[in-house]
Amino acid sequence: LAKDIKNEVKSDISKWVEKGNRNPNLTVVLVGEDPASATYVKNKISACKKVGIQSDTITKDPSITQDELLNLLDKLNKDNAVDGVLVQLPLPDHIDERTICNAVAPEKDVDGFHISNVGRLCLDQPCLLPATPAGIWEMLKRTGIETFAKTAVVCGRSKNVGMPIAMLLHTDHRHERAGGDATVTQTHRYTPKEQLKMFTKSADIVVVAAGIPNLITADMVKEGACIIDVGINRVKDEATGKFKLVGDVDFDGVKQVAGHITPVPGGVGPMTVAMLCKNTLMAAQKKIAY
Amino acid sequence: LAKDIKNEVKSDISKWVEKGNRNPNLTVVLVGEDPASATYVKNKISACKKVGIQSDTITKDPSITQDELLNLLDKLNKDNAVDGVLVQLPLPDHIDERTICNAVAPEKDVDGFHISNVGRLCLDQPCLLPATPAGIWEMLKRTGIETFAKTAVVCGRSKNVGMPIAMLLHTDHRHERAGGDATVTQTHRYTPKEQLKMFTKSADIVVVAAGIPNLITADMVKEGACIIDVGINRVKDEATGKFKLVGDVDFDGVKQVAGHITPVPGGVGPMTVAMLCKNTLMAAQKKIAY
Numbered sequence: 001l002a003k004d005i006k007n008e009v010k011s012d013i014s015k016w017v018e019k020g021n022r023n024p025n026l027t028v029v030l031v032g033e034d035p036a037s038a039t040y041v042k043n044k045i046s047a048c049k050k051v052g053i054q055s056d057t058i059t060k061d062p063s064i065t066q067d068e069l070l071n072l073l074d075k076l077n078k079d080n081a082v083d084g085v086l087v088q089l090p091l092p093d094h095i096d097e098r099t100i101c102n103a104v105a106p107e108k109d110v111d112g113f114h115i116s117n118v119g120r121l122c123l124d125q126p127c128l129l130p131a132t133p134a135g136i137w138e139m140l141k142r143t144g145i146e147t148f149a150k151t152a153v154v155c156g157r158s159k160n161v162g163m164p165i166a167m168l169l170h171t172d173h174r175h176e177r178a179g180g181d182a183t184v185t186q187t188h189r190y191t192p193k194e195q196l197k198m199f200t201k202s203a204d205i206v207v208v209a210a211g212i213p214n215l216i217t218a219d220m221v222k223e224g225a226c227i228i229d230v231g232i233n234r235v236k237d238e239a240t241g242k243f244k245l246v247g248d249v250d251f252d253g254v255k256q257v258a259g260h261i262t263p264v265p266g267g268v269g270p271m272t273v274a275m276l277c278k279n280t281l282m283a284a285q286k287k288i289a290y
Numbered sequence: 291l292a293k294d295i296k297n298e299v300k301s302d303i304s305k306w307v308e309k310g311n312r313n314p315n316l317t318v319v320l321v322g323e324d325p326a327s328a329t330y331v332k333n334k335i336s337a338c339k340k341v342g343i344q345s346d347t348i349t350k351d352p353s354i355t356q357d358e359l360l361n362l363l364d365k366l367n368k369d370n371a372v373d374g375v376l377v378q379l380p381l382p383d384h385i386d387e388r389t390i391c392n393a394v395a396p397e398k399d400v401d402g403f404h405i406s407n408v409g410r411l412c413l414d415q416p417c418l419l420p421a422t423p424a425g426i427w428e429m430l431k432r433t434g435i436e437t438f439a440k441t442a443v444v445c446g447r448s449k450n451v452g453m454p455i456a457m458l459l460h461t462d463h464r465h466e467r468a469g470g471d472a473t474v475t476q477t478h479r480y481t482p483k484e485q486l487k488m489f490t491k492s493a494d495i496v497v498v499a500a501g502i503p504n505l506i507t508a509d510m511v512k513e514g515a516c517i518i519d520v521g522i523n524r525v526k527d528e529a530t531g532k533f534k535l536v537g538d539v540d541f542d543g544v545k546q547v548a549g550h551i552t553p554v555p556g557g558v559g560p561m562t563v564a565m566l567c568k569n570t571l572m573a574a575q576k577k578i579a580y
Contacts (some may be wrong), residue, residue: 098415115409119406119409119412122409122412122453170447181478186476190461190471192439196550
């Protein structure tokens with residue numbers, strides 16, 4: 001699916017350029033030298049290049065002040081050669097992430113973190129959606145998973161994944177920004193394990209974004225349910241002693257019961273990157289009227 | 291509780307005025323001659339006066355254009371003698387309500403409908419909260435209803451009641467705008483009745499804002515649960531042939547099972563008006579940094 005989306009974006013960009021437009025531009029701002037952040041940025045840039053998005057990375061020393069960063073964003077907001085602006089999180093402690101997210105122009109905010117995009121999402125209006133929930137949504141729609149009048153559980157209430165996907169799933173399909181019309185239960189760190197199981201056991205769709213390996217096991221899942229694993233956890237493999245990436249779901253156990261399940265790595269991750277490409281094209285084409 | 295809140299607001303306003311400030315001002319804009327809207331506005335103004343809020347109502351002919359209304363709001367936004375601005379909904383069809391809600395300055399938006407206030411609510415930031423969910427929240431807190439790690443069902447997904455109360459109930463108590471840490475299920479018109487019952491039957495708290503008389507009956511409620519009825523429905527009394535106001539809950543039946551229950555009329559309604567007064571004082575004191 002991620003490949004399909006990237007191919008569609010690539011084809012749309014070709015047509016866009018044939019019409020006399022320049023290639024979309026994504027400018028990524030990376031503060032500091034966190035190796036995980038550097039890897040994420042590298043993957044995003046690489047995917048963008050493949051579909052015809054021209055990408056720049058501006059790397060800043062972690063000593064940059066908040067005002068300097070705000071000035072940089074102001075310049076990028078005003079730069080007509082820049083369509084999408086992405087500030088890789090996390091930022092150093094002396095910089096307020098919310099202030100920075102709100103300083104990216106909403107129409108260039110390909111991460112969907114600006115308060116206007118959050119407000120629009122929650123009011124069922126067209127918006128730039130955060131790439132991870134957008135990717136989950138696309139996955140459900142393109143696989144033909146029914147959400148209408150179904151039950152869904154979203155484990156995790158983060159503002160970039162749990163909250164937005166719960167919002168997409170429960171809202172009205174007839175609204176401007178269409179929703180899934182599912183009955184949605186949102187669980188979190190304080191949901192007792194027995195309660196969590198009670199909800200997941202009867203759910204048609206379970207989206208897990210908790211950051212807890214093996215949170216969801218086979219005994220917690222309804223036969224035929226759709227299980228979407230957003231977790232990325234680095235754990236030691238007991239057999240080999242090496243580190244490996246796992247999700248929040250016991251994949252081998254749950255796949256015996258579930259109707260659909262996403263792997264980690266290779267599931268939601270590639271969809272997220274594909275949706276970032278799609279968001280950048282949307283920003284370049286000014287698809288949303290702000 | 292509504293009286294308590296109004297008395298607190300009255301006392302706070304006295305202190306505020308003793309310090310040399312003028313009384314808070316709420317300006318209500320009423321378009322057209324809908325009798326229900328006129329009654330609501332009258333009740334709001336009357337409550338405001340009693341606590342020391344100076345209130346003006348600007349009544350406009352339904353033929354007012356959107357631009358004329360926007361100009362009026364612009365003037366009110368710039369007027370330092372006005373602390374709170376409330377545009378009574380609904381508006382005539384030729385006026386876009388979302389455009390109008392976004393045209394009230396966020397710091398004067400005592401209805402909490404501006405996209406910035408919606409975004410802040412959903413990001414767990416301090417904000418002017420819509421008065422109805424704010425009233426429900428105060429009711430829970432002041433009654434000592436535990437929400438932490440409890441289960442709650444919110445019936446209805448409207449943007450002024452269902453969505454905000456679900457947001458308040460499920461979010462983190464340690465965040466800037468504190469939440470209730472409940473596990474929350476949001477149901478709506480497409481939730482099958484059997485599913486609804488499954489969820490309400492095991493819920494510690496049920497908030498009903500669906501606009502459907504007798505949606506919640508005794509067999510759907512857990513022993514000792516807290517039931518909050520936001521519905522206001524005008525129905526014909528079979529016995530007398532007269533019209534009366536009822537909520538969404540079968541009050542007489544459910545009160546036998548519930549631990550707490552709110553009546554209609556007289557429950558959430560007065561709390562809503564009290565919270566509007568509180569919001570106006572907050573706006574006057576500029577309690578929230580926008």
